[in-house]
Amino acid sequence: MISGDDFRRPRLRRFPESNRQLRLGSYLRGEPDGIVFKAQVRGRPDEALAVKINCRPPRRGYLGVEYWAFERECINRAILDMIAASLRQAAAAGRQIYVHPRPTTYLQARNNLRAFSDEAVTRPQPAEDFVPVEEAHVTGCLGWTMLLGRDLNAHFRGWGREPRVDNERYPAIVYRFVPYPTEEEHIPEKMIDTIVSQLDFFHITGFKSVLFNADNWRGKGMLVDFSAIVSYHTGQRWWKEADYAVEHKRFRPSVTRAADRGLLLARPPPPKPIVQRHRRPPPPPDRSYLQEDHELVQREEDGGESDQEEDKDESDQEEDKGESDQAGSVVDDDDGPV
Ligand SMILES: Nc1ncnc2c1ncn2[C@@H]1O[C@H](COP(=O)(O)OP(=O)(O)O)[C@@H](O)[C@H]1O
Ligand SMILES: [Mg+2]
Numbered sequence: 001m002i003s004g005d006d007f008r009r010p011r012l013r014r015f016p017e018s019n020r021q022l023r024l025g026s027y028l029r030g031e032p033d034g035i036v037f038k039a040q041v042r043g044r045p046d047e048a049l050a051v052k053i054n055c056r057p058p059r060r061g062y063l064g065v066e067y068w069a070f071e072r073e074c075i076n077r078a079i080l081d082m083i084a085a086s087l088r089q090a091a092a093a094g095r096q097i098y099v100h101p102r103p104t105t106y107l108q109a110r111n112n113l114r115a116f117s118d119e120a121v122t123r124p125q126p127a128e129d130f131v132p133v134e135e136a137h138v139t140g141c142l143g144w145t146m147l148l149g150r151d152l153n154a155h156f157r158g159w160g161r162e163p164r165v166d167n168e169r170y171p172a173i174v175y176r177f178v179p180y181p182t183e184e185e186h187i188p189e190k191m192i193d194t195i196v197s198q199l200d201f202f203h204i205t206g207f208k209s210v211l212f213n214a215d216n217w218r219g220k221g222m223l224v225d226f227s228a229i230v231s232y233h234t235g236q237r238w239w240k241e242a243d244y245a246v247e248h249k250r251f252r253p254s255v256t257r258a259a260d261r262g263l264l265l266a267r268p269p270p271p272k273p274i275v276q277r278h279r280r281p282p283p284p285p286d287r288s289y290l291q292e293d294h295e296l297v298q299r300e301e302d303g304g305e306s307d308q309e310e311d312k313d314e315s316d317q318e319e320d321k322g323e324s325d326q327a328g329s330v331v332d333d334d335d336g337p338v
Helices: 004-008 069-092 106-114 149-155 188-204 241-260 307-325
Strands: 022-030 034-041 044-054 141-148 169-176
Touching: 004 069, 004 106, 022 044, 022 149, 044 069, 044 141, 069 141, 069 169, 106 241, 141 149, 149 169, 188 241
Parallel strands: none
Antiparallel strands: 022 034, 034 044, 044 169, 141 169
8 A cells, every 4th residue: 555645755665684684795886876786685695686885975966956866766766666566556456557658747747656656546537648557677676774884894805995984874775686688688779678668667657867877777778776867856956847848858869879889788897996985974864765664665653763773783783794704705796806
């Protein structure tokens, strides 16, 4: 059950495993917004994950407006998870969800998103030209967590640097790992279609996309950087109706142009490690877009964060320290050095 209220105030669920269970593996990429490690949950070697750790405070972006990738991604992922759950419920009940096929205004975008809420089921039939939503396959997300600087530093020890502040907590989001495609799977024309179908899906569900950057897509054409889309929840400084209205026209041409320029590579060059000590660690995240629970939508307010929970995580990490030192060898690596 996902209400209109849940869509008004999206909150990302918490990663359900304790940090002790999360084992960081090889280093995938670092900065500007975060460092990304391959990871796995202890005892589940077949389930590859990617953890994006946010190490920077909010930064000045376009026109000097502050933007924080962690916050944007939490909100985006909370919305996408609710949409997926709503589509699953509709499929189970033999229903379809109807939306405006080419939204161009804020109201159309918002109404399209609300079409996924429980309230929409009881509404009168949608307008005649509405279409059933076609779900795109989107990279999975398991929720947010907090990691200790000390554990990240232990992981970087091979480089003889100490890039993070030991006792600071760094917010992170756990995603499903998207592997590189095999040679047979790397078909640029198919990749273009896969990417455009995701961009169309994001547009129809109310997101604005940023300019196309092939680095944010991976595998057979999956979006991995969920800062590349912007929900109207972040306000008009970022979500501009005028841009939203016309963006769908550029999806296919920009992706095709990137493919023509050879940017949709099966395996991009290995990343350069950029490891810096940030004097100013990120602020504690605003809990208004985070759920403490790992269920999809939490109904009751839980009266705020319990310190006990936080302490537990910290001691979990403490205990796990020896193990996380060796975690690089735990996960099979197809992505370059740890
Ligand atoms: N879920 C994932 N699976 C595999 N690789 C990932 C995943 N998420 C991120 N990466 C890798 O990390 C890189 C950086 O991630 P991204 O989210 O684009 O961060 P940023 O743009 O802030 O550096 C990606 O280009 C990709 O190579
Ligand atoms: Mg990126």
